[in-house]
Amino acid sequence: MEVETIVTEKKELYTPTISEIVAVETLTETEKLFEIALPGGEMLNHKPGQFVEVSIFGFGEAPISICSSPTDLPTFKLTVRRVGRLTAGMHRLKEGDRLGIRGPFGNGFDVEAFKGRDVLFVAGGIGLAPLKSLIDYTLAKRDEFRRVIIVYGTKNPAEILFKQDIEIWQQDRDIEFHMTVDRADAGWQGNTGVITTLIPGLNLDAPETAVAVVGPPVMYKFVLMSLKSKRIPDENIFMSLERRMKCGVGKCGHCQINSVYVCQCGPVFNYPFVRSLEEAI
Amino acid sequence: MSKPKVAFFDFASCEGCQLNKLNLENSLLSILELVDIVEFREAMDDRADEYDIAFVEGSISTPTCVERIHDIRRRSKILVALGACAVQGGINALRNSQPAEWVKEVVYGDDKYLFPSIPVQPVSAVVKVDYEVRGCPMSTPEFLHILKSLILGRKPEIFDHAVCVECKSSENECVLETGMFCLGPVTRAGCGAVCPENGQYCSGCRGYVSNINTDGALEMLAENGLSRLEAVKRLRLFCSSELVELDGVK
Amino acid sequence: MNQNNFTSLRQLKKVFFDERTTRGFISFLSDRAKVIAPCKKGENSYSFEYIQNPDEVVFDYPRTIQPLKKFFLPPRETLFNFNTRENSFSEPDIESEDRIFFGVHAYELQGLLRLDHCFEEGHPEYNYLRRRENTLFIGISYTPDDWHFSRSVGIEIEKLEGFCLYFEPLDSGFLVFIVNEAGKNLVELFGKGAEIDNDENFALVEKNFRVKIKFHHNRLPQVFENVYYSKVWEEISRKCLGCGTCNLLCPTCYCFDVRDEIELDATTGKRERFWDGCMLNSFALVAGGENFRDPLSSRTRHRLHRKFKYLADSAGDLFCVGCGRCSKYCPAKINIIDIINDLIGDFAGQQKRVLI
Ligand SMILES: Cc1cc2nc3c(=O)[nH]c(=O)nc-3n(C[C@H](O)[C@H](O)[C@H](O)COP(=O)(O)OP(=O)(O)OC[C@H]3O[C@@H](n4cnc5c(N)ncnc54)[C@H](O)[C@@H]3O)c2cc1C
Ligand code: SF4
Ligand code: SF4
Ligand code: SF4
Ligand code: SF4
Ligand code: FES
Numbered sequence: 001m002e003v004e005t006i007v008t009e010k011k012e013l014y015t016p017t018i019s020e021i022v023a024v025e026t027l028t029e030t031e032k033l034f035e036i037a038l039p040g041g042e043m044l045n046h047k048p049g050q051f052v053e054v055s056i057f058g059f060g061e062a063p064i065s066i067c068s069s070p071t072d073l074p075t076f077k078l079t080v081r082r083v084g085r086l087t088a089g090m091h092r093l094k095e096g097d098r099l100g101i102r103g104p105f106g107n108g109f110d111v112e113a114f115k116g117r118d119v120l121f122v123a124g125g126i127g128l129a130p131l132k133s134l135i136d137y138t139l140a141k142r143d144e145f146r147r148v149i150i151v152y153g154t155k156n157p158a159e160i161l162f163k164q165d166i167e168i169w170q171q172d173r174d175i176e177f178h179m180t181v182d183r184a185d186a187g188w189q190g191n192t193g194v195i196t197t198l199i200p201g202l203n204l205d206a207p208e209t210a211v212a213v214v215g216p217p218v219m220y221k222f223v224l225m226s227l228k229s230k231r232i233p234d235e236n237i238f239m240s241l242e243r244r245m246k247c248g249v250g251k252c253g254h255c256q257i258n259s260v261y262v263c264q265c266g267p268v269f270n271y272p273f274v275r276s277l278e279e280a281i
Numbered sequence: 282m283s284k285p286k287v288a289f290f291d292f293a294s295c296e297g298c299q300l301n302k303l304n305l306e307n308s309l310l311s312i313l314e315l316v317d318i319v320e321f322r323e324a325m326d327d328r329a330d331e332y333d334i335a336f337v338e339g340s341i342s343t344p345t346c347v348e349r350i351h352d353i354r355r356r357s358k359i360l361v362a363l364g365a366c367a368v369q370g371g372i373n374a375l376r377n378s379q380p381a382e383w384v385k386e387v388v389y390g391d392d393k394y395l396f397p398s399i400p401v402q403p404v405s406a407v408v409k410v411d412y413e414v415r416g417c418p419m420s421t422p423e424f425l426h427i428l429k430s431l432i433l434g435r436k437p438e439i440f441d442h443a444v445c446v447e448c449k450s451s452e453n454e455c456v457l458e459t460g461m462f463c464l465g466p467v468t469r470a471g472c473g474a475v476c477p478e479n480g481q482y483c484s485g486c487r488g489y490v491s492n493i494n495t496d497g498a499l500e501m502l503a504e505n506g507l508s509r510l511e512a513v514k515r516l517r518l519f520c521s522s523e524l525v526e527l528d529g530v531k
Numbered sequence: 532m533n534q535n536n537f538t539s540l541r542q543l544k545k546v547f548f549d550e551r552t553t554r555g556f557i558s559f560l561s562d563r564a565k566v567i568a569p570c571k572k573g574e575n576s577y578s579f580e581y582i583q584n585p586d587e588v589v590f591d592y593p594r595t596i597q598p599l600k601k602f603f604l605p606p607r608e609t610l611f612n613f614n615t616r617e618n619s620f621s622e623p624d625i626e627s628e629d630r631i632f633f634g635v636h637a638y639e640l641q642g643l644l645r646l647d648h649c650f651e652e653g654h655p656e657y658n659y660l661r662r663r664e665n666t667l668f669i670g671i672s673y674t675p676d677d678w679h680f681s682r683s684v685g686i687e688i689e690k691l692e693g694f695c696l697y698f699e700p701l702d703s704g705f706l707v708f709i710v711n712e713a714g715k716n717l718v719e720l721f722g723k724g725a726e727i728d729n730d731e732n733f734a735l736v737e738k739n740f741r742v743k744i745k746f747h748h749n750r751l752p753q754v755f756e757n758v759y760y761s762k763v764w765e766e767i768s769r770k771c772l773g774c775g776t777c778n779l780l781c782p783t784c785y786c787f788d789v790r791d792e793i794e795l796d797a798t799t800g801k802r803e804r805f806w807d808g809c810m811l812n813s814f815a816l817v818a819g820g821e822n823f824r825d826p827l828s829s830r831t832r833h834r835l836h837r838k839f840k841y842l843a844d845s846a847g848d849l850f851c852v853g854c855g856r857c858s859k860y861c862p863a864k865i866n867i868i869d870i871i872n873d874l875i876g877d878f879a880g881q882q883k884r885v886l887i
Contacts, residue, residue: 308795311795312795315795429797432797433793441812445774445779446779446806449775449779450779454572454574455596455862457860458575458576459574466776467772480573497770
């Protein structure tokens, strides 16, 4: 603790890298897809399930999951739902505009735990965005996985994301795709009902199925119950949890669930660990 | 980019907020560069202008006010309530707890029948309010924050925590240490804790945090030596439209 | 029961300063560095301030309003300035000046050492660590009041870790204990004060520091392991106003929020961070209106678990240093000592039931 003992190396924890939006696509009334390039063709080097902190000066920062696979180079993609300050600011940006990026942060999915197994994706609402990075990764390396099953639910047909991808998934015979909406509208011909209605009908090799679940907080409890009744072992289940986040680097305290910093040890957790945290779900 | 059209309207208030606005001094010129102030008057106008942002002061206390505020709302994209009277009913609303006839008698004397009046209400009781600048007088930094945010096209960031947070951040001596009582622990921050900074207790002019623990607050005031009646009066001084659970406490 | 706390002191070399010499010493320090020391604040309070005049320094004080963290993690700090039109930003320089903190209590420095852990661990934070460079601490003894309980969390009044010198008051002045080389250099350069070879003439007065917590501090993490669902949390929340004072004043609370503020030119602005706290409303609120810690009972539970379990488990030390600020200044008069003892009572009750 003497005067001379501390020497501090400068590391940029809180300053963003100014990056360029190379494409914007409107997915729904409230969601847009942004394709972003770091300066100088630099790679983000992320893992599926990780997130970045996006900033617009004057508007602030927000954590957003990376929804493209690390195999899609050199850019990366974000799906953003307009809910407040930063996200509304983002929705006004166009191709060629710039914004700030920090990250990638968090642990991401442990892809090794999925390899050589049947893979079941359960996505609720905007939860499809973080899962899509893992889905695309799985499809890019299709041989390394056994069955690929995608279960997706939204509130209504207007909220369905990635319609083009879904069309491909529906036709691909290597993918088992199931979808439902809570409330149908006039043109809807598919399933109606909450997402858990799709799970009992699945024919699963329970011990050899690895599951990735992402959705709104209320969804987890019910999906976990249905997975349990399908006898999926808890340790095969991985889920991504959302919390308020500011710093992304384990300092600001906002993301804490009991003793765990979601921005550091998460956002992806293995279910047995989640069960040990009183505040998690 | 064309400048946003901004208007100011005044209802029943103590005029304290008007004065405060003029106190913006150095900022005023910069503000005028960013916005077009199109309306700065009291009377309803038939020219039916449309406004990007309407700032409304004062509480709603007559049937004419009700008509006027509906009209302003129709013409405004964003409506911001300014000051305790507009946001919480303010001191004006205290008259609600007095018999109406008695109030009119006191205020207007023999002319009382010329002035129909209704219970005093905050603006939000009549029309949708998008943002609020709290305080009596309204807090200037918060007004500027909201104005700047709206010009930039972003949602303002408004605190929902206690004045104590600002008070402790500037390391003021807590007035509880000098034997006073204080409403800072339950009052919404945003004023920079100006009263405690100047050795005065916070009288709650900005209204309360959204999760106010009313029983806890009464218990604290009792510990500080206030009788229950006095404690309730203190809590309701600026906020009779909030804390309705204290209605009828004698 | 209580062993002599002065054993560690007795082995140290020491000099004697009378009060005038002590103030002279502060002047001497001011010539070499910025000096920070406790001063009177308002009618009945104290605060650490940069010293202009040695006469301002108060030697005998119970505690300052804010702990030392404000010098390293300021209540409001500009992370960078930006320009929205050019999409550019620049960080303000954090100059690292020599600073000497005089008159610091042991629990205070222990609090700072715990903060060091948090800012060094994982992703080390430049802003904090840069301000921590080039600092020296000179300790002083104190007389515990009703709210101090640092002994109960394992921090004796005379804990020397981190100090270069330690001042123990006598009737006529101070015994100045030389804790390390840096302290020795200061005293030698100053060159005043009488050297003392034997203690006989200086009977150190043991301060009466009641142990206020019913269990030894080693057992507190175990207690916290078992009281997550205690009814105590709910009981406290009936009085608690959620004002955040207990967060804002705690030497080991360091949570913060970040906001952008734009200037009136609508182009330039700054990204700032502010102190935040887990007792406050928006702390765990996310889009969609879900608040992951809505009831005040769950917030107090989180605050105390951070002090006695979460951070304690990862850092190896309790994160409450017993300064008593959260209780002395709580407007609802909630006392952390009572909370802990109630939890211990709850825990002891559980253990009994297990035995039966
Ligand atoms: C790991 C992670 C991954 C995410 N991935 C995506 C994604 O891929 N796409 C997407 O659209 N959204 C995602 N979110 C949610 C997104 O971060 C929030 O919607 C966003 O922060 C809201 O910011 P805002 O400024 O637009 O809203 P604000 O105006 O700040 O607030 C709107 C609401 O959001 C809450 N909020 C504020 N800050 C945060 C925060 N940091 N985290 C959560 N809620 C907050 C507020 O309490 C308020 O209720 C993710 C969140 C996390 C934690
Ligand atoms: S003076 Fe009032 S606002 Fe300030 S800390 Fe004390 S109780 Fe809170
Ligand atoms: S300290 Fe209290 S009374 Fe004073 S301006 Fe702020 S909110 Fe109003
Ligand atoms: S200081 Fe007291 S009243 Fe305020 S939040 Fe903490 S425990 Fe509650
Ligand atoms: S919890 Fe209270 S007593 Fe313990 S260190 Fe923090 S403020 Fe001091
Ligand atoms: S987001 Fe700041 S600690 Fe996790």
